[in-house]
Amino acid sequence: MPLADLPDHVSPFAHVPGTSEYDGGAHLFRAPATPEVVLRPRTTEEVAAAVRACTSAGLRIQVRSGGHGSAPCPDGALIDLSGLDGVTVAGSTAEIGVGAVWAEVAAALAPHGLVVTSGDTGSVGVGGLVLGGGIGWLVRTHGLTIDSLRGIELVTADGRIRMVDAQDDPELFWALRGGGGNFGVVTRIWIEAAPAPDLVRVELGYEPSATRSLMEAWWQVMAEAPDTVNSTLAVMPDISPQFPAGGLVDLVLDGTVGEAREVVAPLLAVEGLRSERIESCHYSDLLGPTPPEDIPVTFVGGNRVLPDLTSEALDQLAALAAGQAPTMLLLRGLGGAFGRVRAEETAFAHRDARVLAVANALLPADAPEEAIAAAREAQAGVFGHAGIYGNFSLDRGPDVTAAMYPPTTLERLRAVKERVDPDGIFAAAHALY
Ligand SMILES: Cc1cc2nc3c(=O)[nH]c(=O)nc-3n(C[C@H](O)[C@H](O)[C@H](O)COP(=O)(O)OP(=O)(O)OC[C@H]3O[C@@H](n4cnc5c(N)ncnc54)[C@H](O)[C@@H]3O)c2cc1C
Structure with missing residues (x-):
């Protein structure tokens, strides 16, 4: 132009x-x-x-x-929008420009003794994460990031600046909490922060041979844990000496080191434990650095939000991790405050999920189509048709959108889109089709 x-x-x-x-x-x-x-x-x-x-x-x-x-x-x-990045705090409310990144938000809140649950990486932007939901280190304690949202400023297709919240255009406010970038350019958000917890972080490393029993013990811990416990379990394939193959549990808890030891006792008992670190930390320490962008691999994978990890699902996941294509698995415990929000309250509706499962086959950059198709088929066999968290999905298209939103949610989202962007000028990461 x-x-x-x-x-x-x-x-x-x-x-x-x-x-x-x-x-x-x-x-x-x-x-x-x-x-x-x-x-x-x-x-x-x-x-x-x-x-x-x-x-x-x-x-x-x-x-x-x-x-x-x-x-x-x-x-x-x-x-x-990287130029719209201010963060100010008044009482327990943070006013955040969407061009800020979550590490900046955590740093601005810390002197006030406050936190907002976001994601696991500090360099991720406020705008994209919050519009898709926001699954982070305190998801079981405070829900999704959208669950703490109190107001949104946006510019719609007609060029109007609008303020929306639970009173002013509640339907648009609903759609923006999970419906992604389909409705306009969001410029500022107001979010209710929570008192900073006294966190203890537990990091446990395991031999690859422990994968199946580790997954079972992890799920046993997470299925019964109080809302103050949050955790991921990663299983890494053998791809580089920098990232040793095997399992890594990362668990944070609002409490003492002694309480953390009690919670993870079943995990400490798993045969194949090779490293252990348990120490106090601040919320902002949890927001990790950006992974390298130039890894020469093709990521083939996706995610599903699952209501349970049955013994059969655990067998299948373990088989996927040990399968032909080197595959990275990540499980994150949901439930708690995340599950107490009713499905129709926000456009992210999969509130019955108790675990987010991500699988990524790491294939060579020039992997042939057959290898990609085989990896996809192996994953489909495990995940079936459960819901998808759009923010973690590299795939796009009608099937992905249909798995992100149950039919009634999708219908409501389309009606809002038709009202505020009738000509479809906004090309969101996940269209509503
Ligand atoms: C390394 C890494 C770690 C991650 N970790 C987590 C995690 O722990 N938890 C989690 O929930 N997600 C996580 N994600 C996924 C992340 O939430 C999404 O990729 C999100 O879209 C990134 O937001 P962004 O603003 O940086 O991206 P952008 O690329 O800037 O935005 C993504 C899309 O969101 C829409 N959008 C963004 N900003 C606006 C706006 N202001 N107004 C309207 N539409 C907008 C657009 O459709 C855009 O295409 C991670 C992603 C990466 C790459």
């Missing part, structure tokens, strides 16, 4: 290919981005001007907050 076609008040923050401003705004985590123009507004008013300029130019809009959504952006306009 020629810059000359843009209104004068938009061109100062519009950037075309070949400039460092374009490259900075178009950087997406492990995804190609070649939009015609990158718009980098610094205020909500500039976002509104950008949206109006794109609609008059007939450009579809993709939105970038932290750029970790890995949704390719082949054309149209990309609105990069």
Whole structure:
């Protein structure tokens, strides 16, 4: 799009290919981005001007907050919100610009003795994570990130700046809590923070031979744990000396080291335990660094939210981890506060899930189609048709969207989309089809 076609008040923050401003705004985590123009507004008013300029130019809009959504952006306009990144705290409410990343939010809240549950990685953006749900270290204690949301500022397709909450346009507020970037450009959010817990972190490493019994013991612990206990279990394949093959339990608990030892006793008893670390930590210590982007592998996989880990499911997962394609598994305990929100209260509706299971086969970058298809088939056999958490899904398309939302939720989301974006100018990471 020629810059000359843009209104004068938009061109100062519009950037075309070949400039460092374009490259900075178009950087997406492990995804190609070649939009015609990158718009980098610094205020909500500039976002509104950008949206109006794109609609008059007939450009579809993709939105970038932290750029970790890995949704390719082949054309149209990309609105990069990294300039809208302020975090302020008043009482227990945090006002957050969506261009902030979650490590910044945790750092701003810490001096106030407050936390907001987000994800496990500090560099993930506020915008994308919060619109999809937000499954993080305190999910069983405080629910999804959207469960603490109190208000949202956004610019809709008509260029209007709107404030929505439980009183003002509750249906749009509902849709924005799990419905992704389908409804406009979200610029600011207000979120209710919670008192910072006294956390103890337990990290336990296991030999690969322990995988099946480890998964069973982990599920036994998590199925009975109080809401103050949160945990993941990762099973790594043998791919590099940097990441040794085997199981890794990461568990955090609001309590003392002694209480943590009691909770993990069944895990300490699993044969094949090779490392153990139990120590106090702060919430912000839990938000890890960005994984390297340039790993030369093709990730083939996805996730499912499951109501239970039956013995049969555990057998299947263990077989997947030991299968032909080197496969990384990640299980995260849900339930607790996450499960006490009714399915119809937010657009993320899979509230009966008690575990999130992620499987990724790590195939060579030039893996043949047959190898990719075989990995997909092996995973489909394990996961069946359970629900999908969209934020963790690299796959897109009608089948993925249908697994993200039960039919009644999808119908409601489409009705809101039709009202606020009738011409479909927003190209969200997961369309509503
Ligand atoms: C290394 C890594 C770790 C992760 N860990 C977790 C985790 O622990 N828990 C978890 O829940 N998720 C996690 N995720 C997934 C993450 O929540 C999603 O990828 C999310 O979309 C990233 O948000 P972002 O703002 O960085 O991404 P972006 O790429 O900027 O956005 C992703 C999509 O969200 C929409 N969007 C973003 N911002 C806006 C906005 N302001 N207005 C309207 N639409 C918008 C757009 O459709 C966009 O394509 C992780 C992802 C990565 C890469």
